[in-house]
Amino acid sequence: MTTMVSDFEASMRKREPRAEDLIQGQTGDWEVILGLEVHAQITSKAKLFSGSSTKFGAEQNSQVSFVDAAMPGMLPVINRFCVEQAIRTGLGLKAKINLRSVFDRKNYFYPDLPQGYQISQYKHPIVGEGEIVLDMKDDRTVIVGVERLHLEQDAGKSLHDQHPAMSFVDLNRSGVALMEIVSKPDMRSADEAKAYVNKLRTILRYLGTCDGNMEEGSLRADVNVSVRKVGAPLGTRCEIKNVNSIRFIGLAIEHEARRQIEILEEGGKIDQETRLFDPKTGETRSMRSKEEAHDYRYFPDPDLLPLEFTQAWVDEIASSLPELPDDKKARLISEYGLTHYDATVLIGEGARADYFEAVAKGRDAKLAANWVTGELFGALNREGHSIEETPVTSKQLGELIDLISDGTISGRIAKDVFDSMYKTGRDPAKIVEEEGLQQVTDFGEIEAAIDAVIAANPDKVEQTKVKPQLAGWFVGQVMKSTSGKANPRVVNEILARKLGLSSDD
Amino acid sequence: MSDLTKLTLAAARDALKKKEITSSELTGAYLKEMADGGALNAYVTPTVEKAEEMAKASDAKLQKGEGGALEGIPLGIKDLFCTKDVRTTAGSHILEGFEPPYESTVTANLWRDGAVMLGKLNNDEFAMGSSNETSFYGPVVNPWRRKGSDARLVPGGSSGGSSAAVAARLCLGATATDTGGSIRQPAAFTGTVGLKPTYGRCSRWGIVAFASSLDQAGPIARDVRDAAILLGSMAGHDEKDTTSVDRPVPDYEAALGQGIKGLSVGIPKEYRVEGMPKEIDDLWTRGIEWLKAAGATVKEVSLPHTKYALPTYYIVAPAECSSNLARYDGVRYGLRVEGRDVTEMYEKTRAEGFGAEVRRRVLMGTYVLSAGYYDAYYLKAQKVRTLIARDFAEAFSEVDVLLTPTAPSAAFAIGAKSDDPLSMYLNDVFTVTVNLAGLPGISVPAGLSAEGLPLGLQLIGRTFDEETLLRAAYAIEQAAGFTAEPEAWWRA
Amino acid sequence: MSVDQKTVRHIARLARIAVRDDELEALARELNGILDWVEQLGEVDATDVEPMTSAVAMAMKMREDVVTGTNLQREVTRNAPGAEDGFYVVPKVVE
Structure with a gap:
């Protein structure tokens, strides 16, 4: 794993830590290093490898083909539009489009994964490096590198709360096309991570490649969090799974960073693990069951030839980009x-x-x-x-x-x-x-209103001659008496003349 | 044995068209043979009623002078092909009770052309085996016996039900699949013709997958012509299988009569393996002479990576099968053995549902794909596979077809090799290279061993050149004049 | 590379196949037999060789983005050992 960490480090953008991003601990300031993996559901009518509908909210298992249910002998056939959407997204992220990519099988057992493997792209993704510019509140921009974007299938859904001893499985979502967009570890604060998801979602919506609806799960984020003392080498990171709102992303990061700092300051060490954010408690907890025996045994899916297309097609898509x-x-x-x-x-x-x-x-x-x-x-x-x-x-x-x-x-x-x-x-x-709201520009009418105010307030007139700023008070009175309809320019002009003031300041 | 079951598929087809016989008569004759042939254990699921109905429907068409290329022809279907609403087991306990709600493309093509389904044929569990002993439904017995012996022999595998049924005339022809030799080796063991087409020629959709990059469907038939006719119906592009090839299906039967004058035949020298029985070697030499006599030129070629084919296969096939068989998890179909939680349910279901050989291969495949071993095993094997394919490409720049023995021995006794996986794997030594390179291959019966058992010769062709392959096979068949038949001991 | 009983247990776990303790030794022996035999691939120099990705060189066909599926809830659940109300039912997943 040491080589992986140094690769990871090499891929990071060099950034000077900003004081306001640092977290104060007992032993000094800590820098938070963040990377995000976003799963974006591709906007398409049919699934990635079957002709089943992707419509949200249908009756359980009513949008499941024999392919999606992994019946014996079923084979995947790729949806061209989903490929096009991935290319479009890659172009929108100013990323390298790979004219040849490969689908791999990621093997693991789970009841909502009917094939016993997820078709994904491992070594050769369809989209390579790109970048996203974050617009921060203080007019600062931050550039975050995109490591890759790949196509993969979504899993189904397991419902655990229907029965005390049983789980219920619905495969409607099984096989829906996802883009996994992996950032580089270029973010340094919860605000930046939130801005990243926001900006990415905006780009996807502009492109029409994902509706970005986090409540329906069309956009889901896994956050990689690690902490280090300023200038120190990268720390061990934890992955927080499926944080399903931008607010929760912020909360999860803040909690996780503090948890890690506390452990490190007490002389402990961080275990590389997958953690789950609990919106009820605002805390993250370990997902040991998923962790156990993590060995996905990736290999190229022999049911699918390499995904190859021409630069001409990419150019055509590029020319239709909004x-x-x-x-x-x-x-x-x-x-x-x-x-x-x-x-x-x-x-x-x-x-x-x-x-x-x-x-x-x-x-x-x-x-x-x-x-x-x-x-x-x-x-x-x-x-x-x-x-x-x-x-x-x-x-x-x-x-x-x-x-x-x-x-x-x-x-x-x-x-x-x-x-x-x-x-x-x-x-x-x-x-x-x-409602008769037209502005009064009639000089006579306005002049009459002004005369009335002047007549009623001789003392104010005297004061104004010494302190011209008081003219504003007269304006207010005139507006009041005309229900705001008097043209302020005309009021100012006449008032200045009557009070013997210059009107052009 | 009735006269009707003596007809070849081509002869039966012609007689049906001429209304000399009816499909109901023909099908009835086969159903009777099936009932009498229980001792062979070739069928796991006879579909008597369905056969009778289909025959009747065919007769109605034939009566009107209509019907497809296989109208009224009764066939057996390897139980790896999913058949709609008909139990499909793949020879495994884990598919207990499974009735597919869909029909495989290959069988659908056969029914489209008018064929009649007699039933589902036994096979090695998930097609993993070379002797049909790994089936949950028990071993298939070879209709052939050694001279003067009543020892039960294996029919080869994994398509042992198909080969035994065709040899014993329990069907007019059968579908089969071939991942490392599973069509050709059983054909050689039973005196039948087995044709494995080019990878991509037949759709894999609806065929229970063993190793996706190697699996290919094909026919086992009584002679070369019958095999050509069956392939003509089975083959074709399928939008549901993107590894199937979009090119027209030629008239394979028409290729047979074209002769082989001027054909260039290669003899791969690496196939002359150490310890090859003399009678196999002699048969090979006779084959060479037959082809020469028919006007072919023969030359030695080299396929230097041949010896690495089996080890390559036994990495690639288990790796793919370990993933392909992950779907048998007790959730959506087949067997479930309950457990305290879902993981225990998986583990118990798969332990009980898979037989020893399948378990072994799944574990082997899991191991070679696991972290840290992928490069050393799987990646290396796929690279060697490229070298094996290159060897063939080179050879085919010089010659049109290759001639080799099909198997290193004749049929062996049930139980003789079942305790020794490695010696069992060696059965595929001449056939497995063809799957690794995706080429077409055919086994033709060419003679009998000293013990009176059939032996086969294998021809290997260029990709999608099944026509040349069939021409050459037909020439061998003509020259060999193989007419021997097993004694029908099973009927006693 | 040699497989010990602990490794057999690990891969059996990965493959979700229950293995009894008394089966481990035989399984390890069989797997080692096969692995020793495939070890001969080490003789082949394949350094600059591309791994085979498909048996036949051709472009992958793609489907159009059209919904062809209908409601197959009954068909996809009718073979299930556990099904209720259109759902597949499995023993609880512990997370």
């Missing part, structure tokens, strides 16, 4: 002048970025970004709506912004209009008209 998150982000920044932060928020989901672009087209991009990321996303979050469920269409939000830009309504009124739009789905122009 714009990827990082490219989209760069474009949003350059084309719309968005901040790094706004762009990052927008690209998280392709549909969000699309929405933004529809709103921003031909309008003030900054204003559009504020409305989309601020008001709209805020409302969506509050109401638990996805962007697809938004009651306010991009066309409507665009119209609202137009009403602000042409001075029909003020920004403040616009917020009320937006709330009404969100509740009723009505067009902004209609709301403004029916």
